[in-house]
Amino acid sequence: MRSLSRERAFTPVFDGLGGRGPIAVAAPVKLTSKIANASMQTDSENQSPPWTLAGFNLGMRLALPVLPAMTAFGLAVGATAARKGFSFVENLVMNVFVYAGMSQLVAMEAWPERVTLGAMAALAVLMITVNARMLLMSAALYPWLASSSPWRIYPTLHVLADPSWIIAMRYRANGGSDAGILLGSSVLLAVAWIAATCVGHVAGTMVADPRRYGIDLVMPIFFAAMLIPLWRGARPAVAWIVAGVVAVTVHQLVGGWWFIVAGAIAGSVVGGLLDDAD
Numbered sequence: 075m076r077s078l079s080r081e082r083a084f085t086p087v088f089d090g091l092g093g094r095g096p097i098a099v100a101a102p103v104k105l106t107s108k109i110a111n112a113s114m115q116t117d118s119e120n121q122s123p124p125w126t127l128a129g130f131n132l133g134m135r136l137a138l139p140v141l142p143a144m145t146a147f148g149l150a151v152g153a154t155a156a157r158k159g160f161s162f163v164e165n166l167v168m169n170v171f172v173y174a175g176m177s178q179l180v181a182m183e184a185w186p187e188r189v190t191l192g193a194m195a196a197l198a199v200l201m202i203t204v205n206a207r208m209l210l211m212s213a214a215l216y217p218w219l220a221s222s223s224p225w226r227i228y229p230t231l232h233v234l235a236d237p238s239w240i241i242a243m244r245y246r247a248n249g250g251s252d253a254g255i256l257l258g259s260s261v262l263l264a265v266a267w268i269a270a271t272c273v274g275h276v277a278g279t280m281v282a283d284p285r286r287y288g289i290d291l292v293m294p295i296f297f298a299a300m301l302i303p304l305w306r307g308a309r310p311a312v313a314w315i316v317a318g319v320v321a322v323t324v325h326q327l328v329g330g331w332w333f334i335v336a337g338a339i340a341g342s343v344v345g346g347l348l349d350d351a352d
Contacts (some may be wrong), residue, residue: 152274
């Protein structure tokens with residue numbers, strides 16, 4: 075009941091969890107309370123989070139507002155696969171097992187006409203850079219999910235997406251513990267994505283050029299919206315600005331997809347320097 079009440083109190087902002095008030099005045103009572111609290115905290119950390127059906131359903135409901143953007147982008151990826159010569163089955167298998175929309179689109183657009191070892195190495199570096207954020211996202215989930223069974227964690231991580239991660243982390247920041255939130259939102263978005271890419275492949279001629287319908291703007295707009303809840307003041311945002319300026323500059327001077335690599339590296343370095351200065 076306690077976890078469900080927290081789920082109903084979910085709000086789309088990051089709220090701090092209130093601190094504890096004074097426990098007692100007498101030193102022996104203080105010591106006893108500290109020992110008890112430490113023991114309870116250790117038990118809580120070692121306890122596996124619940125994975126309830128109620129949390130799963132709530133996660134799906136919280137993911138509903140994201141479906142239009144995911145569907146539009148999935149249509150574009152499916153249409154691009156059709157334009158690049160992928161069969162329906164190949165497109166389906168790619169989206170089930172790879173399930174990394176942005177890197178899939180980048181890989182298909184940047185696929186070289188002549189396949190060489192150097193071209194494949196450059197493509198691999200580009201894909202790793204695009205998906206590097208998944209390392210940080212999964213690491214952020216570790217304190218919450220570490221005590222769960224691997225058979226629950228790894229399938230969930232496979233269908234993890236940026237929107238479902240944000241939904242789960244906001245829920246967690248509000249004191250929630252039900253990991254069903256993460257699973258429910260991730261599963262709904264994954265199913266919607268696969269369905270959209272299949273439809274996009276079949277109707278590939280209709281959206282073969284994403285720019286014609288503005289679909290190519292879906293993911294940039296989505297990632298820009300992701301920055302809003304991550305705002306922590308002007309100083310941390312310096313890294314964002316540097317990454318954007320470097321990415322635009324490299325795109326104008328070099329072309330291709332190297333602006334992603336350059337912007338990510340520049341933003342990471344500046345962000346690390348700012349953290350060290352603090």
